[in-house]
Amino acid sequence: MSAGTGPGWWRRTRLTPTILLMLTAILGVALATHHRSDPGRAGQRPVTPAPALAGATLTGERFDLAAARGHVVLVNVFASWCGPCRDELPLLVETARRWSPQGLRVVGLNLRDGPEAVRALLQEAHADDLTVLPDPDGTRAVEWGVRGVPETFVVGRDGRIVAHQPGVVTAQWLQEQLAHLLETA
Template sequence: MNILTRGMRHALYAVGLAVGLAAGAACADVSEGPAPDFTLKSNTGENLRLSEFRGEVVMINFWASWCGPCRQEMPLLDELYTQYQPLGFTILGVNVEEDSSKAKKLLEEIPVNFPVLFDNDSEVSKLYDVVAMPSTVLVDRDGNVRYLHQGYKPGYEEAYQQQVRALVRE
């Protein structure tokens, strides 16, 4: 049972984003540990499971259509995906909204080539303790969480690129 209304969740995400940005929480190395597995329906209608991507470097990007920094970041993530996908890298864009119709509309305006998944019940967001929009988790080829980014400001994509480059070389 979900006791938080959509408005309450939006407010919590906004507060989390503000706190993360005010604290300068761009990126944190996190203690290595297994990334929680999940299965979500994708924008193509198929179910995708994180564990199916074992052996690849995976960026999990939690986002929402109402999030300005998310919109700004999407085309940059798509460029990163295009550049590193041939080297065993993928992005799973996880939309956190109850109603995925707004996300689908945004994807018409800002199309991306990587899979977009819908976390309508916020189950996966809870697994990953998402408190800021966007939140980005980098998972290595062995399925371990290696980096966590909360929020987005122009320039963060340079850190993403350095980290992805290092992880695909491992």
């Protein structure tokens, strides 16, 4: 048995701080590259149960996310005073119309707004049929972990959040997040 391979050889081997630093850096780069190479993870949270979301809509009807099980639900947190929210609203309306036959429900959670301002925005965007739950004090948004507007969540047919987009959604993001969930209907 040679001197370097016998029992206790690892005790005789010295890992210098430079070697340890290099190994740590290589591992860090490898992990970061792996995370960046998975575009499906960007803007996604781990799959978790969606918080409760129920109450009277802007039109006085009742909405309950728990009753929407079996549907894919896109929850968009928005405000009429938010420019980016206004900009993405037509895309959300188009998405609702395109995918609703496959089981998509689009629900707006209106943050810290007055009903008149929201109604005016919906009318302007030809989105009068959009389901909107008022959140005048922001309590519901906090329960969902919202940090700003707009934010969008995709809730799968089983009631769990499967995707999250802080900021404005794009047609590409919506396609990537919804197509596979709705084509399995």
